[in-house]
Amino acid sequence: MNSMQYYSPNTLDEYHKIYSELSGKDIIVFSGGTDLMIGRYDLPQDAVIIDISRIDELKGIEIKEDKIFIGSCTTLNEILYSHKIQNDIPILIKAIKTMASEQVRNRATIGGNIGNASPAGDTITPLVVLEVRVEIFSPESNEVRTIPIKSLFCGPCATTLKKGEIITKIIIPLSKDKDVFYYFRKIGQRNAMTITKASLSAIAKYSDGKIEWIKLASGSVSPVVKRISKTEEFLKGKVLTPAVIDEAREMIAKEISPITDIRSTKAFRLLITKNLLGDCLYYLIRQQNI
Amino acid sequence: MKEHSEVRVDAASKIAGIEKYTRDLRIKNALVAGTVRSSKAHARIESISYDDNFDWSKVTILSAKEIKNNFVAIIKNDMPYLAEKEVNYIGEPILLLAAENETILIEAKKHIKIKYEELAAAKTLKAAIDRNRAEDLFEEILLENGEPEKTFENADSIVEDIFETGFQEHVYLEPQVVVAIPDGNTIHIKGSMQCPYYVQNAMNELFKGSEIKVDVTQIMTGGAFGGKEDFPSLICGHVALLARKTGRSIILSYNREEDIRFTTKRHPSRIHAKAAVSSDGKILGLDMDILLDSGAYTTLSPVVLARAVLTSFGCYRIPNVRIHGKAIKTNISPCGAFRGFGGPQSLFAIEMLMEKVAKTLKIPVWEIKKANMLFLGDKLPTGQPIDYSYGLPQCVKKVLKSSEYEKKYDEFKKYNENESAKAGILKGIGISLAVHGCGFTGVGENRIKAIAEMELLNDGKVLVKTANTEMGQGVDTAYKIIVSEKLGLPFKDIIIEEKNTSKVPNSGPTVASRSTMIVGKLLLDNCEQILDALSLNDVEFSSQDFKEAAIEYFGKHDSLVVQKEYKHPKFIKFNEDTYKGYGYPVYSWSANVAEVEIDLTSYQVEVKKFYTAHDVGKAINKQQSEGQIQGGVIQGIGYAVYEALSMEDGEVQNRGFRDYIIPTIQDIPEMYVDIVEDAYFNGPYGAKALGELPFVGAAPAVASAVSFAIGKIARKIPLTPEVIATLIENSNYEY
């Protein structure tokens, strides 16, 4: 009987070497393992696992010029307790605070959350509205490239990564705009350890009583997380009157395609996504009035 | 008795992680067992085939044909260990496999093909009701008192509705696990279980007529809540049969998925309740049709139904009643025992009926409940007078004070009118009165004839022998307190005997909140017998005196073993045909107030505060009692708002903790617990039932608060956000 194989490289070079020696075998990239371990009973008996969590190059948070670089194997708690992220990317802090539990966040990594590509992944909607890029290492070519995060996903739990490719960094552009408004809210079945039924991330600029621009992304309500562009477009330049907000609520409902599953129903997900947008826009108004 | 707040005797070993649970036992040379299950809800088995692409010498297969007495002995004995010709639910065991390791089992299962001829199935309670077949009725109970018909004819108004409660999974931390160890003609069974003698009895029936003898040992059990009351008999039979066939030790341990899909659940209910009401809010008559979805086999459903019927009038004085209960067969995994045992279902119905009466008459709900609450000396519809150990009025007083219910009732009304739209939340406050009949229903206790034994050891220590199991509820500690108080011995001199049927007498199952009240009392009697033998009764003595008396005793005698058998006091009688008489020898009571907030974006119900006062006769261990109350309340909150078991096409859809949602530490309210001690004359130091009571009152209090918040009667639990949205938005977000 075949048994599982497990490798744990310490550098990207070693990763490259191990990969090359496997001569084309399918591998499973293992980071914190908090998604993978849930499905452990379904893994093939002869799976080859490469644990990348000991690769130092893939860890840590750095600011260079106008960008923040987060290594893919940085844990969620390392991000949560980072002053840099707290100061500059509060929306990501808000999202991570709602994720899992203290224990799980000590293991779970940001690269794993993205690599898992679940429409319910809670770091994904903030990263999508932040328009981050992801850096990818390909062991076939031994090179890195970067792509916008939105082109990473191609279906529920499916990415455009090619064989052996791993996400190495998340690159977040720092906004020059000051006073940017941000909003993240997730709705699950309870206050912790809960999978998102629907969520909304927004960043916006509001001036002279109008929305200058707004970026929106909804979680768990479409096969992949994507921007809600028609609603964004509609809100641009608008004064937020109750009528405008109502119209925006109806628009977002048309831009998403939720499904019914064990966690909730299609109708309910539509309803709460509309509510989330309403909640977000009223919150924006309140923020401006203080 | 002085107040005790002892640290549990099992706390240190559990916290240190050194306590040995069944999976920690190192059993030499054991095979692992697996179960091949039905994929059909109702079908005839046409054939079973084993394909040639597998080396069958690696597994032992056991089928129904090899089982002579193929029924799990409990009440109606209708459930087989393995299905032979017909399957009645998805997941029903058909074959047992044993092999050297799990991997072989997984592989082997892929090479077994079962062909079925599908038969008509009732996969929901509704389908079974519509089908309306006599053979689907596991039990029917009718309790009538006064003149219900006339009362309803003459009533000022009649208020009625249909109330529904859902499935609930026990979610004990340790999934089901048992082992069998063959030893000549004896098979030793060990495992995670509540009732070693239930298993013993089932094994005796299984091996009747053969040379096999069985003994049963409970190993430290990681939670049970009723889930390890009736169910372990089935799987103990499985391991025993495999052990006999293979001559090897057998381990059967369910993983969480198997556990959640195929073990027993709380009975869902559908209760049509009707009240005949006078214009000033007096309930003159009650008519209830209680239906319990029982699953494919009888298990304990008749007794669950009995408790549902006897709890249906709650804490109220209702002179004219007609309570009609039915336990109905459906083609789903059998329902079984669960903390509260039928009580939570009917208590939810009566409490929500009170809400509806209040709403209909436009009288605050507390006014209605207060006006109808039992007085000391009142009679229940069974004719039983409530004339002793009735601490409910004190509970009410305490909880109204701690919660400031009446003040907040007005404040929250104003808040919802004026501020809630802006804040995006609705506030609610609710109140429930709850009752739990202590111990077995009716004359069950006289049938069990529980025996507790105590032995004086020659070093002056005592050995306590009961079959009552520790599963995290603190029974071992409670017994030590009871004995220590009477004999003046320190805990270390009181030894609790292993819960092994060859070592302890049958003191009855660890269920029905009976272990402290019934068996604890027997232990007190045992202590008196020992003191008599040592001539220490009626004198003051120190622990040193006790030691010396013991040594003196052993100078003249070889041993001192005392026994006591339980009997109800003579006046406690119950008629099982008319359901008249003492449904229970005594009742425990609680009054509960819940404060909730409902978020209008997410429709989530959050219980912010929970106040409760419990009359338990005597809290043998104060901190443990508070712990039980807090835990039971949390489980009740789970039942009320979080726990949705999804049953589709006769099959449980949930796979584990990620999709069966129970409250976490982040979801539980601030809790305020008061304990009232209105002593029960026949309990140890006055103690009566505690274990289940905390559960039963929680859901109605939460549902009452939700009804307050949304201005509509929450007639169905769990109140998931989807249900709340449906109620608030007047549209259907549930389906």
Ligand SMILES: Cc1cc2nc3c(=O)[nH]c(=O)nc-3n(C[C@H](O)[C@H](O)[C@H](O)COP(=O)(O)OP(=O)(O)OC[C@H]3O[C@@H](n4cnc5c(N)ncnc54)[C@H](O)[C@@H]3O)c2cc1C
């Ligand atoms: C109890 C519990 C609660 C949870 N709660 C939440 C929650 O609230 N919100 C939420 O979004 N998630 C939650 N999760 C899911 C999980 O913790 C997160 O998705 C986490 O970020 C995954 O990271 P990981 O490092 O553990 O991933 P792993 O399990 O190691 O990997 C996940 C997937 O990503 C791939 N992968 C990992 N690293 C890379 C990489 N660098 N490049 C390419 N592919 C990669 C793996 O091959 C795998 O397919 C929870 C999980 C558990 C067990």
